[in-house]
Amino acid sequence: MWTFSYINLFFLVSLCFYISSSAFSTLYSPSCRLQGRFHLHGMHKAGDVVLGGLFHMHFDPNYPDLFFTSEPEQPTCHGFDVLGFKQAQTMAFAIDEINRNPNLLPNVTLGYSVYDNCNKLGIGFRAALSLISGQEEQVIIHESCEGTPPVLGIVGDSSSTRSIAISAVLGLYRVPTVSYFATCSCLSNRQMFPSFFRTIPSDAFQVRAIIQILKHFGWTWAGLLISDDDYGLHAARSFQTDLSPADGGCLAYLEVLPQTHDPAELRRIVEIMRKSTAGVVIAFTHYSEMINLMEEVVRQNVTGLQWIASEAWTSAAVLQTPHLMPYLGGTLGIAIRRGEIPGLRDFLLNIKPDLNHNNTYEKNVVMTLKFAPPPSGWVEAGGAICTGQEDLETVQTEFLDILNLRPEYNVYKAVYALAYALHELLQCEPGRGPFSGNSCGDLQRLEPWQVVHYLETVNFTTSFGDEVSFDENGDVLPIYDIMNWQWLPDGGIKVQNVGEVKKSVLKGEELTLHEDNIYWNFKSKEPPRSVCSESCPPGTRRARKKGEPECCFDCILCSEGKISNKTDSTECISCPEDFWSSPQRDLCVPKKIDFLSYHEPLGICLTATSLLGAIICGVVVGIFIHHRRTPIVRANNSELSFQLLVSLKLCFLCSLLFIGRPRLWTCQLRHAAFGISFVLCVSCILVKTMVVLAVFKASKPGGGASLKWFGAVQQRGTVLVLTSVQAAICTAWLVSASPVPHKNTQYHNDKIVYECVVGSTIGFAVLLGYIGLLALLSFLLAFLARNLPDNFNEAKLITFSMLIFCAVWVAFVPAYVSSPGKYADAVEVFAILASSFGLLLALFGPKCYIILVRPERNTKKAIMGRATTKS
Numbered sequence: 001m002w003t004f005s006y007i008n009l010f011f012l013v014s015l016c017f018y019i020s021s022s023a024f025s026t027l028y029s030p031s032c033r034l035q036g037r038f039h040l041h042g043m044h045k046a047g048d049v050v051l052g053g054l055f056h057m058h059f060d061p062n063y064p065d066l067f068f069t070s071e072p073e074q075p076t077c078h079g080f081d082v083l084g085f086k087q088a089q090t091m092a093f094a095i096d097e098i099n100r101n102p103n104l105l106p107n108v109t110l111g112y113s114v115y116d117n118c119n120k121l122g123i124g125f126r127a128a129l130s131l132i133s134g135q136e137e138q139v140i141i142h143e144s145c146e147g148t149p150p151v152l153g154i155v156g157d158s159s160s161t162r163s164i165a166i167s168a169v170l171g172l173y174r175v176p177t178v179s180y181f182a183t184c185s186c187l188s189n190r191q192m193f194p195s196f197f198r199t200i201p202s203d204a205f206q207v208r209a210i211i212q213i214l215k216h217f218g219w220t221w222a223g224l225l226i227s228d229d230d231y232g233l234h235a236a237r238s239f240q241t242d243l244s245p246a247d248g249g250c251l252a253y254l255e256v257l258p259q260t261h262d263p264a265e266l267r268r269i270v271e272i273m274r275k276s277t278a279g280v281v282i283a284f285t286h287y288s289e290m291i292n293l294m295e296e297v298v299r300q301n302v303t304g305l306q307w308i309a310s311e312a313w314t315s316a317a318v319l320q321t322p323h324l325m326p327y328l329g330g331t332l333g334i335a336i337r338r339g340e341i342p343g344l345r346d347f348l349l350n351i352k353p354d355l356n357h358n359n360t361y362e363k364n365v366v367m368t369l370k371f372a373p374p375p376s377g378w379v380e381a382g383g384a385i386c387t388g389q390e391d392l393e394t395v396q397t398e399f400l401d402i403l404n405l406r407p408e409y410n411v412y413k414a415v416y417a418l419a420y421a422l423h424e425l426l427q428c429e430p431g432r433g434p435f436s437g438n439s440c441g442d443l444q445r446l447e448p449w450q451v452v453h454y455l456e457t458v459n460f461t462t463s464f465g466d467e468v469s470f471d472e473n474g475d476v477l478p479i480y481d482i483m484n485w486q487w488l489p490d491g492g493i494k495v496q497n498v499g500e501v502k503k504s505v506l507k508g509e510e511l512t513l514h515e516d517n518i519y520w521n522f523k524s525k526e527p528p529r530s531v532c533s534e535s536c537p538p539g540t541r542r543a544r545k546k547g548e549p550e551c552c553f554d555c556i557l558c559s560e561g562k563i564s565n566k567t568d569s570t571e572c573i574s575c576p577e578d579f580w581s582s583p584q585r586d587l588c589v590p591k592k593i594d595f596l597s598y599h600e601p602l603g604i605c606l607t608a609t610s611l612l613g614a615i616i617c618g619v620v621v622g623i624f625i626h627h628r629r630t631p632i633v634r635a636n637n638s639e640l641s642f643q644l645l646v647s648l649k650l651c652f653l654c655s656l657l658f659i660g661r662p663r664l665w666t667c668q669l670r671h672a673a674f675g676i677s678f679v680l681c682v683s684c685i686l687v688k689t690m691v692v693l694a695v696f697k698a699s700k701p702g703g704g705a706s707l708k709w710f711g712a713v714q715q716r717g718t719v720l721v722l723t724s725v726q727a728a729i730c731t732a733w734l735v736s737a738s739p740v741p742h743k744n745t746q747y748h749n750d751k752i753v754y755e756c757v758v759g760s761t762i763g764f765a766v767l768l769g770y771i772g773l774l775a776l777l778s779f780l781l782a783f784l785a786r787n788l789p790d791n792f793n794e795a796k797l798i799t800f801s802m803l804i805f806c807a808v809w810v811a812f813v814p815a816y817v818s819s820p821g822k823y824a825d826a827v828e829v830f831a832i833l834a835s836s837f838g839l840l841l842a843l844f845g846p847k848c849y850i851i852l853v854r855p856e857r858n859t860k861k862a863i864m865g866r867a868t869t870k871s
Helices: 006-027 082-099 121-133 160-173 203-217 230-242 263-275 287-300 344-349 360-368 407-426 448-455 601-626 638-658 664-698 704-710 712-736 761-784 794-818 822-852 860-870
Strands: 042-045 049-055 058-062 076-080 110-116 177-179 196-198 221-227 250-257 280-284 306-309 332-336 379-381 384-386 459-461 467-469 479-487 493-504 508-513 540-544 553-557 579-581 588-590 592-594 740-744 751-757
Touching: 042 082, 049 082, 049 121, 049 407, 082 110, 082 344, 082 407, 110 121, 121 160, 160 177, 160 196, 160 230, 177 407, 196 407, 203 230, 203 306, 203 332, 203 479, 203 493, 203 508, 221 230, 221 263, 230 250, 230 280, 250 263, 250 287, 263 287, 332 407, 332 493, 407 448, 407 459, 407 467, 601 638, 601 822, 638 664, 638 712, 638 822, 664 712, 664 740, 664 751, 664 761, 664 794, 664 822, 712 761, 751 822, 761 794, 794 822
Parallel strands: 049 110, 177 196, 221 250, 221 280, 280 306, 306 332, 592 751
Antiparallel strands: 042 110, 058 076, 332 479, 379 384, 459 467, 479 493, 493 508, 540 553, 579 588, 740 751
């Protein structure tokens, strides 16, 4: 890829210019002319102040062979460019209009010196040096080489490459240049080009405008074709910098179009375009390169592409032909802002060649346009057929088209910018000027750098209503028209304005598109799709395909607990702690709250069972109270029996604390109530067992003293002491590490399990261990007393009940540890209910059976009968 090294050229030309200027000014100071004959073609008009202009009025220079055996011939230009000449004439018109304006530069006549650059850097550069050195005969300066320079400003050049080279040198001498067509973003570098201005937006803005169009239609996958010069190469850098997957998309390919016709290279590029999945092609190039490219596109019949044109070829009529419209129809292009210049058409119509003078350009205009056959009396001037009476109004040509003034409008604004800067400079009041010592510029001794100062602050509005001012980089406030190439049903071709993109001080960059007016060259008549990968819907994230651009990706479903609620999310976000992802992974939903509830079947069953147990205890208490004077009630220590029934009732009721949403008070109360209730219950059983053993021992000779240690007071005291120990354990536990409610998310990711954490595992273990110790002791004593001689030996019932109790709680420990969440609470409630029912049925079932069903056995004789028989 060839890159124009304007930095090297800058130093080389600067050195040459310095040497030549110094040498020539010394050797030829009387005339202040450069040596040699340049033979530059141009147009000139004298004035108090002269402005220079550089335009390409010919296409191709012809360079002679250089053998240096004789004086080298000068290059000649061929291929007249009517539009370039029209732009030069626009400058002449603008200066003529300013001279007729009494309010702008009064008492000052503007002149011009316009040169043809032949669309080549060398000739354009030579013309620029001629303008500022005044070597041409038409430019008159004082014999002393003093006074106002030959030109105070230059309008041009039209090419970025030529503008880079020319402005780099002219910037050394602070000669202002105002380009109407150079768009390279590199020219915004104020350090390199301190005196460069332009009335056309920078390519950096044009690139952003194209990116906005891509974003507007959702085109994230596009190819880029560029010209092999500063215009294309700097645009490519801007695309690579500004175009990103987040802001607009990716480039499927980037190809540099050859400057000369290279069939093999063009075949390769078109083959890439044909195979690519990108349906949008951005062509940032000149129309000459596009002509060569489209020949190969037609040959390979590559259709179905949406073209995006840069301003360099958007308005190129040479490409708007029926032959190319099947391929280029529907093109969206960035175009220079269209303007209106009243009076320009009449000015152009006044061009008539004078056959007696060598007005080459005017003759070329007449020769180039297609007139009717010449009338009789024609003459041949300079080998050209001209009569001198040609009427341009009879010819339909772009030369007279004033409805699409785009580069010409920029030329018009550039001339007026220089004129307004000069006007402000000459309006300066002495002693209040911006220069050293508050001085002002003098018309007789104006300096180019003084014009640069006023150009930086110039601000005016054209008759078309556009505001013209320059920013700190010399760039004009940017605005572009958006054009659409439309293929009409009758076969005609129309380039329609369908919107604009501009930048304002207040609103920034704005894109306006009238989509209803856009012609789409597709069967669907709708905008095409151009993406490497379809958008990822909410609930998924983009995963880049290895080795491919970021716009090529797979859509991966977000993992559990994460969501993406936007299209084309690059990552999934985690849900808050109390939320979980929906099945579609597109939003966070509140997690289900899980605890042993009164409203679920398990909770209802346990609640009903608990209440049933408490009711049965109440019924048994009622039965015992009603039959409290019967032998079976009195024989089984009625006071301990009532205490035991009350404690069992508390055991049944404390299980309700394990059901429902855990609160701080329920967590603290449930285990304390459970532990104290069961210790009270087991203590009563233990004392009953000890009483049975004491009674049996008292029935033996010499054993009567044992009963005095197990009287009513001792029984109550024993129960109270044993229960107080458990109460002390619970108090110490609650004070040191109290159980608290906890939201557990470890069991289930999509659920919040509300549970009570025990706080201190040691405290909980001591509580259960104390109950187990009392239960084991009761079981052992009851087991020893199971065969005592008694017709109704309660020790057997106690043994059986404690066996059930111990079995339930031995099985509880592993079941409780392995059960998650609410099921741990359910296991504990089940253990409480099972052990409580076991004690209730084993201890009081047989007694109630006798009292209610076999009352004949509820007598002292029946109770004592078996013991008497054994005696």
